[in-house]
Amino acid sequence: MPLNLTDETPPQGFERLVRIEDPESGLRALICIHSTVLGPAAGGCRMWDYAGWDEARRDVQRLAEGMTYKNAMADLGLGGGKSVILGDARRDKTPQMFRAFGRAVNALEGAYYTAEDVGISPEDMAQVATETAYAVGLEGGQYGSGDPSPFTAEGVFQCLRVGVMHVFGSDDLTGRQVLIQGLGHVGMSLAEKLHAAGASLIVTDIDKAALARAERDLGARVIAPDQVFATQMDIFAPCALGAILDETTVPQLTAKLVCGAANNQLAQPGIAEELRARGIRYLPDYVVNAGGIISVAGEIHKAGPGYRRDRLSGIAARVDSMLARADKEGRTTTAIASDMVKEILASAERSV
Structure with missing residues (x-):
């Protein structure tokens, strides 16, 4: 058949x-x-x-x-x-x-x-x-993007620094306590960048080998997965499961900034307002974790490394604008990000 x-x-x-x-x-x-x-x-x-x-x-x-929103905010020329x-x-x-x-x-x-x-x-x-030219994320070749994890981690890192500037008045990470939940490819790469920038790392994962590496090489403090929301921290970087910010965990969260690579971090949309009410800045995941699709977009557009670098910087600039608007309008970052996407799409439709 x-x-x-x-x-x-x-x-x-x-x-x-x-x-x-x-x-x-x-x-x-x-x-x-x-x-x-x-x-x-x-x-x-x-x-x-x-x-x-x-x-x-x-x-x-x-x-x-979600991909429409992510691609629009990353300025990729893709739907x-x-x-x-x-x-x-x-x-x-x-x-x-x-x-x-x-x-x-x-x-x-x-x-x-x-x-x-x-x-x-x-x-x-x-x-x-083998059956289509519309498959990307491939290894090798002139424009092959390969593993997107380093690009995703770099985008999260750049956005996190923007968030730190808004929250603490300086983007200096020296001594800042950052809790990374999840040490997969992206989480570990992010941990390395944060360590190099002087952050004090707290990490958790079910992978004992990854924990041992972070403890040995990055000086990280290891905690059990069920201790995340009982731990004192400045910044929370969820890089594992989604839906971890909910009505139970948010009241326990000590961080002043949430910026991580995990998808769908909010259990319900209303959690964004709870975070705002508690004075916690949340950087929407689909904005900050776009490094992977930026890498793939470079392959689609047959662009050089400068394309990926410029788009990663562009994400951070949008986060800066998003936070400024959220402060000025007294609204959640998720609502502002949604408005920014709608403005991008409406502008494109008008230009057709």
Whole structure:
């Protein structure tokens, strides 16, 4: 049986939702395009063991809209899209499945660029790339972006320094207590940058080897995962799970600044107002963690290293503007960031 692509009715405000089924390889996937106002949609492919199509649809739509915001704030000339593959990444992967997915991406004729996300490796994306030119995040080649983690960490670091300037009156990190939750590729890279800048690190993770390395090489103090919100700190850098800021944890948080790489840090949108009311500056995750998609965008646009460097600096400049507006208007940074994205999109629509 041939690869089957079915256009479903997208939610209001979305452009396209495509269901993909390939009985021969076992592929079941969705591609969601939220907006192409600023350019072709770009966003990673996630493989997850969803309960069914309905759960996968909700997730891909949420992620696609988030990519519109992230790409707009990073000034990438790209719209927002996302794809998900239904299945267990540890058990169900096959090269045939990813090649079938590549054919599906190719059928959209450049409206959507895909890359790695949760459950997808560079090797998987290389299989996708055998069937389409719209697969990025690849190793090697003149414009290959490879591992995006260092770019993500650099973007978070630059934004954190801007936040420190607003909160403490200086961007000097010497002696500032920074708690990093999660020492994966991004978290460890961020820890190294903060250590080099003189910060005093507190770290937690379930990976004992990563903790030992941070303690040995970076002089970090190790705490148990359940001690995060009982620990005194100046800055909180969530770089692991999302939804960690909620009605229970925020009242315990001693940090004056939250800036980290984790996605979806707020359990509910209203948490942003609770943080503001407590005098805690929150830098929206989709703004500060855009280094990965900036790296991928350089590959899409076939740009040199200067492109990535300029866009990373641009993120920090937007954070500076966002914080200034939030102070002036007495509103949350999330509300200001949302307004900034809407202004960017409206300006692009007017210029068409």
